[in-house]
Amino acid sequence: MNAEPTGTRREMNKQATRQAIVDATLDLLRTGGREAMTATAIADVAGISRRTLFNYFPTVDAILAEPVRRLLDRVVELLGESDADLPLLTAAIQALRGAGVPELLAPVAQLSLNAQACGLLSADGQPNEWQSASSDVVNAIERHSPTADPFEVRIFAHSVLGAGQAAFEEWTSRLSDLASGRAGMQLELTTAHIQLLHSLLTHALEQLSNGFPALLTSTESTDKDL
Incomplete structure (x- = not known):
């Protein structure tokens, strides 16, 4: 069985991380409201670092959009x-x-x-x-x-x-x-x-x-x- 190209795997990983960030943000909004949606909290729920979060989205509002x-x-x-x-x-x-x-x-x-x-x-x-x-x-x-x-x-x-x-x-x-x-x-x-x-x-x-x-x-x- 042929392995997926490295570029394809990398893109899939990026999409998965991006989706995890969105899911974490919406979950925090649903359970804790606006005050719960800090960058640190979102990163923790998504299982990534705060720095990685900002590599994908410049602001929390951008995640919500x-x-x-x-x-x-x-x-x-x-x-x-x-x-x-x-x-x-x-x-x-x-x-x-x-x-x-x-x-x-x-x-x-x-x-x-x-x-x-x-x-x-x-x-x-x-x-x-x-x-x-x-x-x-x-x-x-x-x-x-x-x-x-x-x-x-x-x-x-x-x-x-x-x-x-x-x-x-x-x-x-x-x-x-x-x-x-x-x-x-x-x-x-x-x-x-x-x-x-x-x-x-x-x-x-x-x-x-x-x-x-x-x-x-x-x-x-x-x-x-x-």
């Missing part, structure tokens, strides 16, 4: 690989349903739920990484539709990201309500919770695709009554 970055990178990758003949929103919905996305949602879901109470979210209630993702989405759309108007591409990118943020806000609100009814017990995320988040994200993009029929119906009724 990693799950969101991975999720967005995967969705953007799938969007870029989609059939050029597909309408953009159809391609975006398919990307959201693509391989690996549900698994990448789990750590983002944990971060979103636990970080809300720790002041680790941006002003609109979402991890800051969402705010820096628009350029990646724009690039993916431009690859998919190279002749599209650049202004319309930016509008579409921000619409898709905004829909995703709205889905996370709705999901976090629903789960926070459940947790508040547990007499101080911490809500443990289950497969059903992740499936709910996935469903809300898909529904949010479908609303963009369908043109918000319920809102339009309501508006038409209101106009007739005036």
Whole structure:
């Protein structure tokens, strides 16, 4: 049996260490809150030195951004690989349903739920990484539709990201309500919770695709009554 190339083993070890750091950080956030997430504590839980930790991530905030970055990178990758003949929103919905996305949602879901109470979210209630993702989405759309108007591409990118943020806000609100009814017990995320988040994200993009029929119906009724 042929041994794996040294470079491949080294890269796998780096990925494993990076994942251990992220897992340790999310575990400390879940069990101890923001105060527990010191660089020393994270390194101890991950089984590495503090110096090694900073070789992988410059700050604790950068570690917290990693799950969101991975999720967005995967969705953007799938969007870029989609059939050029597909309408953009159809391609975006398919990307959201693509391989690996549900698994990448789990750590983002944990971060979103636990970080809300720790002041680790941006002003609109979402991890800051969402705010820096628009350029990646724009690039993916431009690859998919190279002749599209650049202004319309930016509008579409921000619409898709905004829909995703709205889905996370709705999901976090629903789960926070459940947790508040547990007499101080911490809500443990289950497969059903992740499936709910996935469903809300898909529904949010479908609303963009369908043109918000319920809102339009309501508006038409209101106009007739005036």
